[in-house]
């Protein structure tokens with residue numbers, strides 16, 4: 102089976118002042134990768150003006166583009182409008198569901214969504230107490246369950262999970278410990294470990310590190326732009 | 339006098355919540371009369387804006403803007419998994 106080259110980047114946080122700047126870095130991407138994954142926080146404030154910049158920077162690339170939104174993209178309460186603007190530009194936006202691409206006869210399945218926080222095993226929030234805490238933890242639980250189902254049903258030769266929040270602590274190294282519960286949740290990793298995948302990419306932790314692994318041994322890559330320091334990472338499966 | 343920890347927390351909150359910035363990744367430290375800002379951003383304009391918002395949230399302190407502007411390189415080496 103042919104090797105697949107997955108390009109990924111998150112947290113590009115585009116706005117009008119950066120128009121055109123990202124696009125020039127994508128020149129020749131088809132020579133390095135078969136697909137580009139965008140790991141959320143594509144905008145700064147989640148406005149439609151910023152989303153238009155994102156759509157223009159990533160439209161009509163020679164390779165398919167798959168995206169999830171991040172917390173910044175939710176800030177103006179317009180996630181659905183942003184997602185449809187990106188879709189119109191030919192970008193597939195995942196919302197706790199899956200898509201399958203055929204790349205020279207190899208089926209690449211991508212499951213993804215924003216993810217959410219809560220913290221990591223043994224040091225996390227639990228579904229207990231005030232309704233506000235239950236809502237916080239419940240949001241992550243429901244997302245993890247949808248990912249598990251999507252992975253279970255996925256028919257593909259290679260499986261990648263695309264998230265904004267981090268499923269593991271490894272890739273947060275460099276972030277203050279106190280904010281880990283806001284950076285991700287182990288429930289996401291648990292769901293992926295249960296059904297299996299070849300790679301998980303995420304963003305959100307700007308001060309974290311690139312490489313980590315789930316308890317089940319799945320490779321995790323933090324592709325937040327400030328972590329990578331390069332236009333995108335490329336991972337071969 | 340207000341404890342420096344509270345001033346730093348207020349500046350950090352302002353950077354996150356002010357609609358001009360919404361910046362979560364800047365480290366803020368108050369030392370005496372000085373306010374230190376450290377971290378990485380994508381452009382000069384943004385770097386200056388962050389210092390403005392921080393200064394407004396902590397009037398009377400001298401802002402030391404040690405934020406660096408990130409250089410984004412080409413795609414670089416691929417990794418085989």
Ligand SMILES: [Fe+2]
Nearest residue numbers: 112142305307
């Ligand atoms: Fe971000």
Ligand SMILES: [Fe+2]
Nearest residue numbers: 142171172305
């Ligand atoms: Fe984020």
